[in-house]
Amino acid sequence: MSKDPTFRILGDAPSRSERYSDYRKEWDRRESALDAADHPVHVDIETAAVCDLRCGSSEDDPKGFCQVWTHEHLRTRDFGLQTGPPGYMDPILFGRLIQQCADIGVSSIKLNYRGEASLHPRIVDFVRAAAELGFPDVMLNTNGNGRARQQPDLFARIVEAGITDLMFSVDACDSATYRRQRVGGDWDVLLRSVRSAVDARGRGLGAPDCRIRASVVRTNLNAADIASGRMESFWKDEMGVDWMSVSECYFPAGKDHHWKAAHWVRMTAAEFQCPDPFRRMVVTWDGRHTMPCCQGFTLEIDGGPVVPTETTPVQNLRAIWLSPNFARLREAHRNRTWDDPRHGERICRACAVTQRPIRIEDSSLTNATIAPSAVVDQETARGQ
DSSP, X not given: OOOOTTEEEESOOOOOOHHHHHHHHHHHHHHHHTOOTTSOSEEEEOSXXXXXXXXXXXSSOTTTTXXXXXXXXXXXXXXXXXXXXTTBOOHHHHHHHHHHHHHHTXXXXXXXXXXXXXXXXXXXXXXXXXXXXXXXXXXXXXXXXXXXXTOTTHHHHHHHHXXXXXXXXXXXXXXXXXXXXXXXXXXXXXXXXXXXXXXXHHTTOSOTXXXXXXXXXXXXXXXXXXXXXXXXXXXXXXXXXSEEEEEXXXXXXXXXXXXXXXXXXXXXXXXXXXXXXXXXXXXXXXXXXXXXXXXXXXXXXXXXXXXXXXXXXXXXXXXXXXXXXXXXXXXXXXXXXTTOTXXXXXXXXXXXXXXXXXXXXXXXXXXXXXXXXOOOOOOOSOOX
């Protein structure tokens, strides 16, 4: 079975604890067996669906690629039932969700989906609450800015609260490239955030299993730095992160883009069966939507709400995991029918993960003419 072809690790992944290794064995077993069991291995909890960056903004696209505020579940919904600010998860809902995760046997949670979780005023409390429940893995993707602009010690406190996987989305190893890719981000704040997290972990203030990663989306702006080893050297040798990962730059739904560093070839169901619906799920910030994969931006496959609505009763996470919509997607991958143009799954046919990247030669990228306003994707969904 093919793994996600858009994601790779530079060098070796760091060693982890035995309980972490046991959880990853189950993660891998779900993939090889296409077995969903009766609960997810991992749950993405979208603590914030807002962001302080506009990655890839340009004159042609002033809002940038990500446009978190325009996601479907934010654009079309009525905020009348929301008790807190739009885009920020209610702390009571968060507490209820992580307790359910613990009760049904979830091993890993990630405190973000697409937004910048460090903007949530309770993010340190959220990490601490999850750590106290004993999950083998408590994960967080971040741009390293967010509230760290005003709170220099924010990421040190996140480490102290018990995070086990802290992933900084960096995309550059110099300030000039960073400004072009991570539009609105502050390079100095990012470096300060990484240093403070590494220092706190080094002083033994965090979980024994805490690991810090630098994540890079490979584009035609940074491909040469990745190929030369400059990217890895800067973040691992100079900044002290434990490991690095690289994702190929793509649009959700596989749309073309002019800053890409790879050509894309659509795979067939004979070549690819997606493991995500058998092991992970996503809960949106408002609790109104649940999804069985990380690419469900359009909510085509919705397990339903975990909060009461005018038309739908509250469901728990286990019931949603076993819901007919989730089961339908799994069957499409078990039976290799997801690519059928009439009876398959449109969301899968449009998904970037069902495409195989063929990397453009780094030398040609180095010599390419790149507009100063070149737009790039940001890694917000992939965390595993």
